[in-house]
C-alpha cells in the first residue's frame with residue numbers, strides 16, 4: 395500500500411525539497427505524538443501558534459459549543475455574529491484605548507494586506523517603509539514589504555513606492571517622510587533570527603511616524619499573546635501602534651488573523667466606495683470562539699508572567715562551545731550557531747530524541763526555540779539536555 399509519506403509527496407504541493415516529514419497523529423499540551431506513540435516536545439509551537447499548548451480543553455469546549463449553533467453564515471461584516479462580537483470586545487479590553495476597532499481576517503498575510511490598504515486609504519499617500527529581513531506574509535502585498543530580495547525577484551512587479559530601512563538603525567528613520575503612508579515593522583523580528591530592538595529605537599520610530607503623519611503598523615503576528623513576556627510585545631517599549639497585526643496564536647490553534655486600529659481610522663473602509671476590504675470567512679465563528687477561549691486561558695491561567703523567567707532558564711542552561719549566542723525576548727528565542735549544516739544536524743538529532751526544533755526563513759544558522767508558554771521548568775531542563783547532547787554529538 396502506498397504510504398502517507400509517498401502520497402504527501404505526490405499529491406500535496408510542496409514548499410521545499412526537504413520537508414520535515416514527521417507524521418504526527420495526535421497533539422496535547424506541549425507534546426506531539428507520532429503513529430508509533432513516540433512523543434515529541436514541541437519547541438516551535440507550530441510556528442508561534444500554540445502559545446497555550448495543543449488542544450487546550452477550554453478551546454475544545456468552546457469549539458464544541460459553537461458546533462451546535464452554526465458554522466459559516468455569511469461574509470464578514472453583515473450579520474451580527476456573537477463569536478466575533480465577543481472576541482473583538484475581549485481583545486479591545488486588553489489593548490490600549492486607541493486600538494478599539496478589530497477587522498478579522500483569516501491569516502497573518504491577510505492582516506498585512508488589510509493594514510497596508512487601510513494606511514494608504516486613510517492617509518491618501520502611497521509610500522511604504524519596511525525593514526530589511528522582515529517577513530509579513532506571502533501574498534503579493536506582503537511580499538512587497540518583505541526585506542529579502544531572494545524571495546521577491548521572481549515575482550515582480552510588486553507594489554511600487556516601498557523603501558527599506560535597517561531594523562534598529564536610527565539614521566534610517568529619515569526614510570519616513572510626509573509622503574509615507576505607513577511604516578510596517580515587526581515589534582520583534584522573527585524570521586530574521588529573533589532581533590529585539592531597543593526601547594529608544596522603538597520610541598524614536600513612533601515619534602517619527604507621529605511627526606510625519608505616518609501610520610505605524612506593528613506586526614505582532616509572531617510576537618503577541620505573551621511570547622515576549624508581555625501580552626503584546628509593544629508593551630515592552632511604552633509605545634502604541636496605529637495598526638496592530640495579529641494572527642497565529644490569536645486563534646488558539648484555529649486559523650484567524652486581525653488588524654486592529656482606531657475606529658476613526660478603520661472607518662474609511664466602509665464608504666466611498668463601500669466594501670473597501672472584504673472577506674468571506676474572516677472571523678469564522680469557530681475560530682472566533684477558539685480565539686476568545688485561548689485569550690481567556692492566557693489571562694486566567696496567568697501564562698504571561700512567568701515567561702521571562704522561563705526564557706532566562708533556557709539561556710542559563712544553553713551554554714556550549716558551539717553556541718555563539720542565545721537571543722530573544724521571553725520565549726521567542728534562538729540559538730545562534732555557525733552554519734546551516736550544524737543547524738540541520740542538531741534539528742535531526744533533537745527530533746530523534748523527541749524534541750522538535752527548527753530554524754528561520756532569513757537566518758538558517760540559528761535554531762528556533764519558541765515553546766508553548768505552558769512549558770514547565772522540568773521540561774525546559776529536559777529539552778536543553780537534548781539540545782546540548784545533539785551539539786556534543788556534532789562537535
Ligand SMILES: Cc1ncc(COP(=O)(O)O)c(C=O)c1O
Pocket residue numbers: 441501502503504506529530531532580584585613614615616641642
Ligand atoms: C511576523 C509575521 N508576519 C506575518 C506572517 C504571515 O502569517 P500567515 O502565515 O498566517 O499568513 C508570519 C508568518 O510566519 C509572521 O511570522
